[in-house]
Amino acid sequence: MRLLVTGSDIRGLPVVTIDGGEDVAEIRDLIYSPEAGRVIGLTLNKRGFLAGRRREVLPAETIHAIGADAVMIDDESSLTLPDDAPADVGAPPSGRDVTGDEVLTEGGMSLGHVKDVVVLVGSNGEVAGYEIATTSGGTGYIPLPAQLAVSGTTLVVPEATKDFIKNDLVGLGAAVDDFRAKLGIS
Amino acid sequence: MSERFAEAAGRKVVSRTTAEELGKLTHIVVDVKRRQVELLVVGKGRKALLLAWEDLSGFGPDAVMASSENALFAARDERERAAADGKIDLVGRRALSDMGNDIGPITDIVFDPDTGALETLVLDDHEEPATSLLGAGSYAAVIRAPAK
Numbered sequence: 001m002r003l004l005v006t007g008s009d010i011r012g013l014p015v016v017t018i019d020g021g022e023d024v025a026e027i028r029d030l031i032y033s034p035e036a037g038r039v040i041g042l043t044l045n046k047r048g049f050l051a052g053r054r055r056e057v058l059p060a061e062t063i064h065a066i067g068a069d070a071v072m073i074d075d076e077s078s079l080t081l082p083d084d085a086p087a088d089v090g091a092p093p094s095g096r097d098v099t100g101d102e103v104l105t106e107g108g109m110s111l112g113h114v115k116d117v118v119v120l121v122g123s124n125g126e127v128a129g130y131e132i133a134t135t136s137g138g139t140g141y142i143p144l145p146a147q148l149a150v151s152g153t154t155l156v157v158p159e160a161t162k163d164f165i166k167n168d169l170v171g172l173g174a175a176v177d178d179f180r181a182k183l184g185i186s
Numbered sequence: 187m188s189e190r191f192a193e194a195a196g197r198k199v200v201s202r203t204t205a206e207e208l209g210k211l212t213h214i215v216v217d218v219k220r221r222q223v224e225l226l227v228v229g230k231g232r233k234a235l236l237l238a239w240e241d242l243s244g245f246g247p248d249a250v251m252a253s254s255e256n257a258l259f260a261a262r263d264e265r266e267r268a269a270a271d272g273k274i275d276l277v278g279r280r281a282l283s284d285m286g287n288d289i290g291p292i293t294d295i296v297f298d299p300d301t302g303a304l305e306t307l308v309l310d311d312h313e314e315p316a317t318s319l320l321g322a323g324s325y326a327a328v329i330r331a332p333a334k
Contacts, residue, residue, distance in 0.1 A: 001228065013286075014325065015284075016325055016326055017321065017323070017328075018284050018320050018321050018324075018328045019320065019321040019328075020321050020323040021218075021321045021322040021324070021325055021326045021327055021328050022323040022324055022325055023324075023325035023326075048236075064284060064286075065284060065285045066284070066286060066289045067282070067285050067286015067287045068280050068287050068288070069282060069287055069288035070287075070288075070326070071286055072282070072284050072285070072328070074288045076227060121285070121286070121287070122285040122286070122331075136192040145317065157207060167244030
């Protein structure tokens with residue numbers, strides 16, 4: 001059983017220092033790498049109502065944990081200026097947003113379109129799956145690592161994925177391990 | 187013996203040299219890095235005064251004894267003013283695990299009345315040893331998540 005949150009749950013979370021207990025920023029957005037299948041960094045807003053953007057970013061390796069209620073960093077040195085961050089975090093290439101991409105199985109069946117990424121609580125950006133708008137008009141959750149190929153508009157996933165579409169995050173949390181076992185991935 | 191803040195709050199603070207009551211204990215300030223009681227707040231509002239742990243002759247079950255009435259002092263800087271106002275108490279603070287989950291608030295603290303050493307943090311539904319306290323600030327106290 002794993003605890004999961006969606007990208008939209010993470011946006012707006014406070015960034016809190018472990019050594020000081022201070023809320024030094026809040027999450028503006030996730031920088032997701034479809035190739036890596038994980039969140040590689042987070043962009044930041046200043047803390048407070050209408051406070052605006054912060055220049056610094058949080059590369060995944062500087063994140064202690066993404067939680068349900070806060071993103072934890074050791075101290076303020078985790079806040080990294082774009083020039084000092086890995087290039088794909090400091091200046092992410094455009095067009096890598098998977099939101100809106102169609103999810104196709106290897107057999108050519110459309111499972112729906114990606115709405116959001118689903119992140120493992122307590123990790124520094126490990127993505128457990130995607131939230132999708134299903135072809136029947138509902139919301140579903142599919143586990144990762146599942147994609148075989150990714151283009152700017154489409155993800156191709158193993159055929160088995162269609163048996164693991166879940167209605168909620170709790171269901172996905174339970175399914176991730178089963179699904180990975182089935183694909184032979186630990 | 188251990189002392190709980192919830193039981194000690196409101197206890198009279200008495201001068202050892204004059205036997206006069208100086209006020210009531212209202213807040214306790216903990217030095218988070220040392221996990222040690224650092225200051226006591228005596229009285230409230232604008233009349234609140236501070237008392238360093240080192241200036242106690244005893245933290246007893248019936249009274250907190252100050253070595254002298256001169257040991258009490260008014261807040262001298264921003265942190266001490268916040269302390270006197272009860273704004274940096276651990277008790278009442280939001281608690282976050284280092285995994286980023288809200289586990290709070292801290293409802294009480296337990297300390298050793300002989301040494302002032304912080305022993306236990308009392309949360310809503312469980313307790314954590316003081317050694318789990320990683321940091322505390324204006325937003326939250328951060329507590330090491332139990333190993334799974």
